[in-house]
Amino acid sequence: MILSRNHIKSLGLGMLPFSDAVSEQLPLRQLLRLSLFQISVGMASVMLLGTLNRVMIVELGVMAWIVAIMIAIPVLVAPFRALLGFRSDTYRSAIGWKRIPYLWFGSMWQFGGLAIMPMGLLLLSGDQVAGPSWAGEVGAALAFLLTGLGMHMTQTAGLALAADRATEETRPQVVALLYVMFLIGMAFSAIIIGTLLRDFSALRLVQVVQGTAVVTILLNVIALWKQEKVAPMTKAERDAPKPLFRDAWADFTRDREVTRLLVVVFFGTLAFNMQDVLLEPYGGEILGLSVSATTLLTAMWATGALIGFALAARWLRNAINPHRMAARGILMGVMAFCAVIFAAPMNSGVLFFAGAFGIGIGGGLFSVSTLTSAMSLNVQGTAGKGLALGAWGAAQATAAGVSIFIGGALRDIINVAALNGTLGEGLNSAATGYSVVYHLEIGLLFVTLIALGPLVRSRPLNDTTPQPMGLAEFPT
Secondary structure: OOOOHHHHHHHHHHHOOOHHHOEOOEOHHHHHHHOHHHHHHHHHHHHHHHHHHHHHHHHOOOOHHHHHHHHHHHHHHHHHHHHHHHHHHHOOOOOOOOOHHHHHHHHHHHHHHHHHHHHHHHHHOOOOOOOOOOHHHHHHHHHHHHHHHHHHHHHHHHHHHHHHHOOOOOHHHHHHHHHHHHHHHHHHHHHHHHHHOOOOOHHHHHHHHHHHHHHHHHHHHHHHOOOOOOOOOOHHHHHOOOOOHHHHHHHHHOOHHHHHHHHHHHHHHHHHHOOOOOHHHHHHHOOOOOHHHHHHHHHHHHHHHHHHHHHHHHHHHOOOOHHHHHHHHHHHHHHHHHHHHHHHHHOOHHHHHHHHHHHHHHHHHHHHHHHHHHHOOOOOOOOOHHHHHHHHHHHHHHHHHHHHHHHHHHHHHHHHHHHOOOOOHHHOOOHHHHHHHHHHHHHHHHHHHHHHHHHOOOOOOOOOOOOOOOHHHOOO
């Protein structure tokens, strides 16, 4: 049997990861280009929450409380994602674009923040010979604010554009692809930036951070190129009265399920992210693991997250209710945190790594399923997809920032009390603070499960014909 060129081409595309996310209105090439904005957001996330956090404290000698304030600034912008999404829903340009202008300006804010950031950080560290004494604080705060605003605007508009272009059948696979690209952006940028800053100097810091700014704008320009059709609007159409945000928000939250979904996203993210700054110190301080061993935790978590994405793509393709899938992720998280807790009394590194792996799977399932639910919301009245995705992003980003602060602060407070003997002889251990945080996360996961319950429909899980698992379901 002789295969034609078209048969060979279709067979090759079918073997590619996420080939089932492709549709006639969103071809593979355009889908992969659009997903590049997630890589730039992942790069900025690593820069703000990882690399610069360490550089400011260790190399530049900035006080930890000032660093904490700087890191918190992008989180303060997160609640405005709902407003940004609404604006992209209702924006009227002369050529008919809605999402592209917000992607572009978000990219520019992100670029501008990263471009001025190294100068602000150097002034903040005291390396200043002229100008007012407060220039460093103001410059660094402005850089973090611009970068955070750009990240949130870019991601909100990009996700809304993907939701606009995807079909109902391909939307779950598009969601999984965008999440994988975000993870890839974080992983590769962490490796590259960490390698470049190994021999630290002020000049190298300027080169790396501003180089990241240049890469950001290049990736985002490629991502947004020709992603929306030109549909010129008349002056009368552009001047027509626009809906108000408060009216759109009232329409959006009129359905109780929408409000409940946002509560689920907030508490679930709070539960999964509180351990972000604690897992590696827990492994080193309590289990005695080496630095090289604890660095593998990120790889274990990322591997688990990718498996979670693969499971999500398969289950969503088989029409499993995304709320039920979120519940599976929550239950996986409960088991994972139990493994992390029992790793200390059993002195088991294997159990600890298994827990980190399970947290990745559970968090991946939960994130993909709730984002799919947000993309699939049947918004009413003046509310649109941008508002729905902005509200989802606001709830998730705000919860992530709050959870990191609560986790670190609670561990410190409990450990001080435990090591002083205030909590009794049985709890006089450095592991007590960590254990309290992990137990709190388990409690929050059960709270999330209770909030999620009414969203789960009673239809059977296998109400569609099962489909074979192929390479197209794997997101890597």
